[in-house]
Amino acid sequence: MPIRPPAIDVLFLSWRDASHPEGGGSERYVHRMAEGLAARGLRVELFCAAHDRAPAEETVRGVRVVRRGGRLGVYARALIRVALRRPGVVVDVQNGLPFFSRLVSRSVVVLVHHVHREQWPIVFGRIGGAIGWWIESVLSPRLYRRCRYVTVSGSTADELVELGVGRDRIAIVPNGVEPAPEVAHGRSATPRLVVLGRLVPHKRVEHAVEVLARLRPRWPELRLDVVGEGWWDERLREQVAELGVVDAVTFHGYVDEPVKHGLLARAWVHLCPSVKEGWGLAVSEAGSHGVPTVGYRAAGGLRESVLDGRTGVLVDDLDELTAAVERLLGDPAGREAMGEAAERHAASLTWPASVEAFASTVLPTLRGSAAVAVPEHLEGRGAGVGGAAALLERVVRVGDGRGPGDRRDAEHGTDGEGDQRSHERLHSLTRFPRGRRRAGTVDADLMIHNAEPTTAPAARA
Incomplete structure (x- = not known):
């Protein structure tokens, strides 16, 4: 039977x-x-x-x-x-x-x-x-x-x-977030940006590369860590070469959890330039290391994972993204206050x-x-x-990221019309593939960085 x-x-x-x-x-x-x-x-x-x-x-x-x-x-x-x-x-x-x-x-x-x-x-x-x-x-x-x-x-x-x-x-x-693990090294002595996620068009990692290229003349020591894998990798590397910033951008590909958290802890600012995020778990993970996020308001969920003006900054286009990053790089006290608020906010989730x-x-x-x-x-x-x-x-x-040391204004919302303008401005900046890859194809060796290992047989997952 x-x-x-x-x-x-x-x-x-x-x-x-x-x-x-x-x-x-x-x-x-x-x-x-x-x-x-x-x-x-x-x-x-x-x-x-x-x-x-x-x-x-x-x-x-x-x-x-x-x-x-x-x-x-x-x-x-x-x-x-x-x-x-x-x-x-x-x-x-x-x-x-x-x-x-x-x-x-x-x-x-x-x-x-x-x-x-x-x-x-x-x-x-x-x-x-x-x-x-x-x-x-x-x-x-x-x-x-x-x-x-x-x-x-x-x-x-x-x-x-x-x-x-x-x-x-x-x-x-909402998403929870794991407590930040201990890392071997703390904040970098020189300015570093980090972007964390799959290398696919709608994550718009190219906007992070563009920010680096625009700021490099004024911040010659500025570096960008790109953490993650995906089929858009080749196009991003071409863009880095075209902009002449090969020596300032590191593509880490897949990394395990300790390395990922180490890279987050070294960063001064985390960038999240996605077209859309339901929440943005990387925002909370960066926040758990006291790193503020700069991202796009029109992405949706970032309006909640990032407390605008307190744990990071939300912007409407690439020009504003660049300006916000430069302000944070040049304001150590303000950046540290935002990082502390981001850490409290992450701890509440x-x-x-x-x-x-x-x-x-x-x-x-x-x-x-x-x-x-x-x-x-x-x-x-x-x-x-x-x-x-x-x-x-x-x-x-449980915690909205505020503390006695926060000096930022709590009111940074937008109305529906503002969000619509943000969508229009962002779409005009999106770079589309030169050739279209078959949607059903997934390379066997592609693995995003931040999928936590579940079992020993899938140790890179």
Whole structure:
């Protein structure tokens, strides 16, 4: 008689996991939520695409990780998995494309880090981008119209509301951040900038290179550390050569966690020039080392991960990005005050608090399943979205980065018109690929720097 596989209480569907060559901050978030639920006694599985740096199946910190299919094949495999295993609740991680799990399950929570409006045409071109955006902005909200949503920032929640998702169905659960580890060396004696992330067009690392080139005549010792891997690497190296700053830019590629934190700790300023960020985990990681961030206001989630004027600076275009970096380089006292505030803000964001808020949204959906007993410490929290909203006060409001030494003005917001102007100005600066690479191709040796190792077999993940 065949052995029936154990029931699944919570099934996460994610295109990538943290060990994937293109995994990053959003994948780390998924792992943290899954591991947190597993630690509460739930049977948790993460279903994602297969790749050559991890086995087809393994258990990582209590979570069963199952890898099947490729970049697109994982979607069909995931639907079959849901239909056959009938989990108590599905967490459908919508990274642009949903898994359409609502077609085979009535118990679904949708996790969205950010809306991909700007990224579709950059990655897939005009026609492919239009199709992708229609799926994300029209089809998906209709398909999941009765489902609860989780996102990491208020800016993404606002965009979801614009797409037709009811605000009362959205819970905001921000990223946590690990405590900063000890590093061998402290702040560099000479000015250093750092940019951290996948080397792909929408991360716009070329803006960081441009800032370095513009400031180099006045700051001859200025250096830029580029930490991360990706298929845009060759184009970035060409730009560095074209601008004549080869000796001032170091491409570190993939680095492990200790090296990554060492590079962050050495930096004077962290740059985050992305088109879009749901939150920006690198911002918090840099902040944990007392390093302020300069990034684009129009990126969305940075308006919450960066407390403008207190833990960093938000700007609207490349000229302002350059000017803000130069001001910080020339103002040691102001830079140090921002760094201290960034460190306090990062310390206020913890994974346990985020997991608690996430659980308060997922568990009410799960209660209809006979396979699970709700942990006692989560009983009585009330409705999932409302409970998460209340817990958010504890997650985010623990510390806003202010301290007795802060001298900055707290009011640095923008209205909708200002944000629209920011989008227009930023798009005009974006450099697009000279030739388009096939979207389905992922080089086996590409691995982003900041995906935390999950197991020994995937040590570079």
